[in-house]
Amino acid sequence: MTDTNYFLEATYLIASILFVMGLKSLSHPDTARRGMLMAAAGMAAAVLGTLFHPAINGWQGYVWIMTGLAIGSAIGIPMAMVPMTAMPQRTALSHAFGALAAALVGVAEFSLRGHSLGPVKVGALGFEVMLGSLTFTGSLIAAAKLQEMMRGTPIQFKGQHIVNLGIFLTMIGLFVSWQLNTGAIWMFYSMIGCALVFGVALVIPIGSADMPVVMSLLNSYAGLSSASTGFVLSNNVLIIAGTLDGFSGFILSILMCKAMNRSMSNVLFGGFGAIIAEEGGAVGGTMREVTLDDVAVQLAYANQVVFVPGYGMATAQAQHAVRELGNLLEERGVSVKYGIHPVAGRMPGHMNVLLAEANVPYSSLYEMDQINPELPTTDVAVVIGANDVVNPDARDNPKSPIAGMPIIEVDRARSVVVLKRGKGKGFSGLENPLFFKSVTGMLYGDAKTSLTNLAQAVQKV
Amino acid sequence: MNYLLFTALVFVVGTDAENAGHIPPAVLIASLYVFALAAFLGYQVISRVPPLLHTPLMSATNAISGISLIGSIVIAGEHANRLSTILGTVAVTSAMINVTGGFLITDRMLKMFRKKENIKAEEKK
Numbered sequence: 305m306t307d308t309n310y311f312l313e314a315t316y317l318i319a320s321i322l323f324v325m326g327l328k329s330l331s332h333p334d335t336a337r338r339g340m341l342m343a344a345a346g347m348a349a350a351v352l353g354t355l356f357h358p359a360i361n362g363w364q365g366y367v368w369i370m371t372g373l374a375i376g377s378a379i380g381i382p383m384a385m386v387p388m389t390a391m392p393q394r395t396a397l398s399h400a401f402g403a404l405a406a407a408l409v410g411v412a413e414f415s416l417r418g419h420s421l422g423p424v425k426v427g428a429l430g431f432e433v434m435l436g437s438l439t440f441t442g443s444l445i446a447a448a449k450l451q452e453m454m455r456g457t458p459i460q461f462k463g464q465h466i467v468n469l470g471i472f473l474t475m476i477g478l479f480v481s482w483q484l485n486t487g488a489i490w491m492f493y494s495m496i497g498c499a500l501v502f503g504v505a506l507v508i509p510i511g512s513a514d515m516p517v518v519m520s521l522l523n524s525y526a527g528l529s530s531a532s533t534g535f536v537l538s539n540n541v542l543i544i545a546g547t548l549d550g551f552s553g554f555i556l557s558i559l560m561c562k563a564m565n566r567s568m569s570n571v572l573f574g575g576f577g578a579i580i581a582e583e584g585g586a587v588g589g590t591m592r593e594v595t596l597d598d599v600a601v602q603l604a605y606a607n608q609v610v611f612v613p614g615y616g617m618a619t620a621q622a623q624h625a626v627r628e629l630g631n632l633l634e635e636r637g638v639s640v641k642y643g644i645h646p647v648a649g650r651m652p653g654h655m656n657v658l659l660a661e662a663n664v665p666y667s668s669l670y671e672m673d674q675i676n677p678e679l680p681t682t683d684v685a686v687v688i689g690a691n692d693v694v695n696p697d698a699r700d701n702p703k704s705p706i707a708g709m710p711i712i713e714v715d716r717a718r719s720v721v722v723l724k725r726g727k728g729k730g731f732s733g734l735e736n737p738l739f740f741k742s743v744t745g746m747l748y749g750d751a752k753t754s755l756t757n758l759a760q761a762v763q764k765v
Numbered sequence: 766m767n768y769l770l771f772t773a774l775v776f777v778v779g780t781d782a783e784n785a786g787h788i789p790p791a792v793l794i795a796s797l798y799v800f801a802l803a804a805f806l807g808y809q810v811i812s813r814v815p816p817l818l819h820t821p822l823m824s825a826t827n828a829i830s831g832i833s834l835i836g837s838i839v840i841a842g843e844h845a846n847r848l849s850t851i852l853g854t855v856a857v858t859s860a861m862i863n864v865t866g867g868f869l870i871t872d873r874m875l876k877m878f879r880k881k882e883n884i885k886a887e888e889k890k
Contacts, residue, residue, distance in 0.1 A: 316835075323829050324806060330822055331813040333878040340825055340875060344868045347832065351864075354835040360842030368841040372854040376861020383862060384869035388877075391820060391870075398827045398867060401859040408856035409836045412849040416840070424793055523823055530830045531800065537836050538792055544803040549830035551807035552822060559816075646816055653819030657874055663888075665881035671816050 308358050315353030316541035322346025323545055327552075333666050350541055388661045389618050392515065392650040393450035399522045400443035402549075406529040407436025407496075413536055414492065425536050426486050430479050432532035433492075434499045439525040441503030446518055449507075450650055456512035464509060465573060471502045510572065513615075513692070515650045517560045517571045524553025556652050563646035563672075565698075565708035591727070594745030596754070599684075599721050600761030603629075606683035608639040610675060612712050613655045614648045616689015616725065616751055623662040625755035626688060630664070632762050642668055643675035643685075643712045645693035676713050685717035687738075689724070689751050695736045706734065720744040723751045821874045828867025834860035 322342045329339020360366065386394050410433035414421075421429065448454040475498035482491035510518050527549025534542030561568055603609055611626055630640040642664060648655045656669055670678075679685060687694055694714045697704040714720050720743050727748070738744055747754055814822045837860050841853030879887075 319832070323832075324810060326829070327807075327814075327822075327825065328810050330818050330825060331810075331815065333818060333875070334880075336818060336821065336878070337872060337875045340821075340868065340871050343825065343829060344872075347829070347834075347864055347868070350832060350835055351838070354838045357839050357842065359839050361844040365842035365844040368844060368850055368854045369838050369857060372837070372841055372857025373861050376858040377865045379858070380862040380865030380867075381869060383866040384873060386870075388874070391824075391874075394866075394870070395820075395823055395827065398824070398863050401862045402827060402830050402833070405831070405833045405837055405856040405860040405863070408852045408859070409833060409840060412840045412852040412856070415852075416843070416845050416849050519823070523826065527826065527830050530833045531803075533833050533836050535796055535800075537839075538796065539836065540796070540799050542832055542836060543796060543799050545829045545832040547800055547803035548807040548811070549826040551804055552811045552826040555808065555811050556819060556823065644816070646819075651820060652823060653816060653821070656817050657820045657877070660874070660877040660879070663879075663884050665884050666817060666878045667881055669817055 308356055312353045312357060315349045316539070319346035319350035320541050320544045322349075323548060327548060388657050389621060390451075391657060392519065392654060393447045395651060396443050396447035396450055396519060396522070399519070399526045400440050400447065402526040403436045403439035403443060403522075403529055405436075406526070406533050407433050407440060409533055410436060410536065411496070418486065418489075418492075421486075421536075423483070423486075427483060428532045428535035430483060430492070430495065432529050432536060433496060434475065434479060435525050435532065436529040437496050437499035438503035438506065439522050439529060441500045442507045442518075443503075443522050443526075445504055445507040446515065446522060449512055450515060458511045459508040464505075468502070468505045471498055471505055474498050475502055506572070512650065514564075514571050516647050516652050516654075517557050517564075517568070519651045520553050520557035520560055521568075521572075522553070524550050524557060527551070527553055560647055560652060563710060564706070565710065589740035591739050591746045592742075592744065594721065594747055596747065596757055596761050599745065599747055600758055600765055602684050602719065602721070603633055603638070603686075603758070604636060604762050604765040606633075606638050608641070608678070608682045609633055610641045610643050610670075610679065610682045610685045610714070610717065611688060612643045612645070612648075612685060612690050612694055612714055613659070613688045614645075614690025614693060615650060615654075616691075616723075618649060618654065618658055618689075620689060620725075620751035622688060622752040622755055623658040623664075625752045625759070627659070627662040627664050629755050629759040629762065630668075632759055636762075640668065641670050641675065641678070643670050643672065643679075643714075645672050645690070645712050648690055648693050672710060672712055676716075679713050679716045682717040683719065685714040685720045687714055687720065687722045688755070691736055692734060694738055695734065696738050696741075697734070697736070700737075704734070714738065715741055715743065718743070721747055723747050723749075723754050725750065817878070818875075821871050821878075824867050824871045824874065827863055828871060831860045831863035831867060834864055 323346050326339040326343025329335040410429050449456050478491050478495040527546050531543050531546025534546055633640050644655045694712050696715045698706045698709040698711045715738055837853050837856035841857050844850050
C-alpha cells in the first residue's frame with residue numbers, strides 16, 4: 305500500500321466509526337442531533353479522502369466530480385426544505401436516488417472492468433445492479449402514489465401474480481445465466497430491463513395505507529444495493545454503511561408488519577384495500593353526531609384527553625390546530641397526551657414528526673403500548689383522521705380482514721370524539737364499529753377547521 | 766423470508782471461493798466478516814431506536830448509504846471513457862442529493878423534537 309492508500313483507508317475507518325456512533329445516538333432525542341453531526345462529519349471525511357484517490361485522472365476528472373457534487377447539492381438542499389407533510393414522498397425519492405447511484409456505479413464498473421472481474425465480484429455486481437434498478441423504479445412509483453400523482457389504491461388486474469412471477473423468474477434466470485456466461489452482455493442489460501419493470505410491478509398493487517412497510521422495504525433494498533457495491537469495489541466503508549441501512553430498513557419493515565399483524569408476503573401480494581370493500585356493511589346502527597359546543601364542554605372539564613392522529617391529520621394539515629387546542633386545555637389543567645400507532649400515516653414515525661414540528665414536546669407523544677393502559681381512565685379520546693388503527697373489529701371480530709392487528713383502544717375511554725371529513729368509509733374501505741358505539745360522538749368536517757373552532761369554543765367555556 | 770434468501774444469496778455468491786479469480790480469498794473473507802459484523806451491529810444499534818424517531822432514522826440511514834458517493838467519485842474521476850464518466854457523474858449527483866438532503870432534513874427534524882421546558886422557554890422569547 306502507498307501512503308495515499310493508508311490515508312484513504314484511515315478516512316474510511318473514521319467514517320465507519322462515526323456512522324455507527326451517529327446511529328447509536330438516535331436512541332434518544334436529546335443526543336440525536338449531535339450524533340448525526342458526527343455522522344455527517346464522517347461522510348465529509350470519507351468524501352475528502354476519496355478526492356485524493358490515485359485513480360482520479362487529472363483536472364478533467366475533477367471537473368466531472370465537481371459537476372456532480374454541485375448539481376447534487378443544488379437538488380439536495382431544496383429537497384431538505386420540503387414541508388414535513390411531504391416527508392413520505394421525499395423519503396421515497398431519496399430511496400430512488402440512492403438505488404440509482406448504486407446501480408449506475410455497477411453498470412459503469414461493468415463497462416470498465418467487466419472482463420477482468422472475478423466471479424465473486426460479478427455476482428455482487430449483478431446483485432447490486434438488479435436490486436438498485438428495481439428499487440429505483442419501485443421507489444419512484446411509491447413517491448408518485450404518495451404525492452397523489454397516481455391513484456393510491458392498489459392497481460390490480462387478472463393474472464397479475466403470474467405476470468409478476470414471470471418477470472421475477474426471467475430476471476433471476478437472466479442473472480444466473482449471465483453469471484455462467486459473463487461475456488453475454490445482452491443478458492446483463494436485459495436483466496436490468498427486467499429489474500426496472502419488476503420494481504414497477506412490485507409496487508403498483510400495493511395500497512397507500514401499506515406504504516410504511518413498502519417504504520421500509522425499499523429502504524432496506526437500497527441499503528443492500530450499496531453494500532453489494534462495497535463487495536464489488538472491495539470497500540469496507542461501503543459494506544458497513546450499506547449493511548446498516550439495509551438492516552435498519554429490514555427491522556422497520558418487520559416492526560410495521562407486526563403493527564398490522566400481517567406477513568410481509570401478505571403486504572406485498574395481498575393487494576389490501578381492494579378486495580375487502582364488499583365485505584363491509586355487516587355492522588349497523590346509527591352514528592351519533594355531536595355539536596362543537598358539546599365537545600368543547602366535554603374537553604374543558606376533562607381530567608385527561610388523548611389525541612389519536614392518523615393520516616387524515618396530515619392531509620388536513622391539522623397538526624398546529626391540534627397543538628393549539630392542546631395548549632388551551634393544558635392551561636386549564638387538563639392532562640393532554642398523544643397516542644401514536646406505529647403505522648399511523650404513510651411512513652414509520654410520520655405522526656411524531658408532524659406533531660414535533662407543531663411544537664408538541666416529545667414527552668407528550670406516547671407509543672401504542674404506553675397509551676393503551678391509560679385509556680380506561682381517559683375522559684375524552686379525540687380521533688383525528690385515523691380509522692383502521694382505532695377499529696375495535698381488529699380486536700373483537702376474528703373474521704375481520706384486519707383481525708389481530710394491535711389497535712389504540714379508544715373505545716375503552718369514557719367517551720370518544722371522532723373528527724371525520726364525511727360519513728364515508730376509511731381508506732381500507734372497512735366499516736368501523738367504533739363509529740356506532742354509544743360512547744362515540746362524530747364531529748364531521750375538515751379536521752383543521754373543527755379543531756380551530758373547538759379551540760375557540762373551549763376559550764368561551 | 767424473501768429478504769433472508771436474498772441475504773443468503775450474497776453469501777452463496779460470496780463463498781464461491783474455489784474460483785474466486787481476481788479477488789484474493791483473504792480480502793473476500795475479510796469482506797464477509799465486515800458484512801456479518803456490520804449486520805449484527807446494525808441490528809443491535811437500530812433496534813434501540815424508539816418509534817418516536819423512526820422517520821429521522823430512515824432519513825439518517827438514507828444519508829449514510831449515500832456513501833456510494835465515494836464509489837461514484839472514483840468512477841467519474843477516472844474519466845476512462847464517455848459512458849462510464851457520464852454514468853459516474855450521474856451517480857455522483859444522485860448520491861450527493863442523498864448526502865446533502867438527507868443530513869440536512871434529518872437535522873431539521875431532530876431540531877423539532879424538544880423537551881417541554883425548551884419549548885416553553887422559546888415561546889416566552
